[in-house]
């Protein structure tokens with residue numbers, strides 16, 4: 001990170017723009033208006049009459065101008081690209097997140113602008129579209145819920161978590177990658193469609209002993225359960241061998257430490273320590289942030305630089321569905 005801070009992309013707008021162009025347009029420039037990627041039909045506009053970094057699309061139906069930020073989460077921002085990239089690197093390198101107050105002080109831009117910029121970067125971290133199913137070829141996928149924050153207007157209950165937001169996470173043991181969802185509650189109606197849509201039927205499903213997983217688990221090749229109340233946790237693996245009565249032999253195995261719970265632990269420490277308050281409507285964006293860092297973490301061989309590249313690629317084509325916030329919406 002030390003050498004990184006000296007990188008001109010944090011001081012020089014041209015360097016910042018070229019860095020971004022190289023990542024957004026890996027295979028050459030693309031017109032964001034019509035999709036034209038024919039380099040012979042794209043002209044760089046130069047000279048005093050033009051802002052730097054403006055291109056002309058020469059496709060006869062289109063003929064529009066564009067820059068690398070058109071149709072990205074950076075579009076129409078007055079914040080210099082050098083600051084955007086500094087925020088991008090800070091967010092990708094901070095394992096438990098970094099607060100808007102901290103970034104605001106470090107970059108010298110207003111708190112309000114920082115808050116909005118960071119939510120746009122979280123949006124860029126969100127994985128859109130259809131993803132391949134987890135746990136294909138019989139791999140193990142852990143499914144678990146955790147509870148965080150407060151739901152507005154729901155009284156704090158002593159024993160259960162009804163006053164908290166429910167997060168459902170799926171973790172693929174083979175790839176080490178996680179997908180998290182903010183769900184209304186931990187019921188079959190909420191959980192089953194997500195599990196079915198994201199996990200292969202070949203998978204070895206691993207859950208706790210909650211009732212919601214009994215029927216659901218039977219839809220998968222294997223279903224092992226762990227008991228949260230025990231110190232040592234085990235799961236039952238159904239083997240290919242058969243007992244004399246024809247039923248498969250089940251082996252009980254100790255669960256490894258690299259589980260979904262370690263993901264929840266980073267997420268919770270980050271949310272409590274760094275973000276403190278998070279309203280319900282923004283929770284999915286924080287989940288995208290923690291999922292992104294987990295799925296591009298150092299332990300998977302991803303460097304800080306590669307993680308930043310990955311995020312830069314994610315800025316394209318994301319639309320923000322909320323309006324520019326006024327100050328009363330500025331809580332995290």
Ligand SMILES: [Zn+2]
Pocket residue numbers: 031032033034035036057058059062063064
């Ligand atoms: Zn075009």
